[in-house]
């Protein structure tokens with residue numbers, strides 16, 4: 001198995017390190033020709049959704065990646081990556097891939113409470129560490145999406161078929177379970 005990591009901006013190296021700890025090689029997607037390699041899943045890292053969205057369009061990665069996700073390529077978006085997958089962002093007119101049946105709120109915790117750490121239950125895993133950095137949350141899931149974790153009554157992780165999104169950053173803690181969950185999801 002090989003996993004592609006969108007490597008335009010944000011915390012992509014941390015995802016590659018998690019994959020490497022799980023014995024899975026990664027390929028970086030930086031330009032169109034990187035898509036010619038074969039890979040079994042895609043990780044969209046945290047960072048700035050607006051910057052990543054703009055760069056993907058400029059580099060002509062947006063259309064081919066969207067088509068691959070629509071065709072069933074398993075994808076895991078963290079934080080900004082969640083925003084790139086959401087069909088609706090409550091407080092932003094921009095939408096990006098728009099493939100996941102979730103309504104997100106951008107910078108949902110405000111500027112003061114923007115970054116925090118907690119431990120909560122993740123469906124199918126148990127209690128895990130969760131680091132939030134100027135994070136969104138999921139205001140609602142609809143259609144085929146299911147919530148997987150909530151913090152203070154807000155949904156912070158969801159799954160829609162082979163699409164997984166977390167508002168927090170599992171790549172910033174030592175716990176490998178969410179990455180393992182994504183790999184199991186690909187295999188299932």
Ligand code: GLN
Nearest residue numbers: 046047048049079080134
């Ligand atoms: N606030 C960022 C955004 O709107 C997301 C933050 C993150 O990915 N850590 O894209």
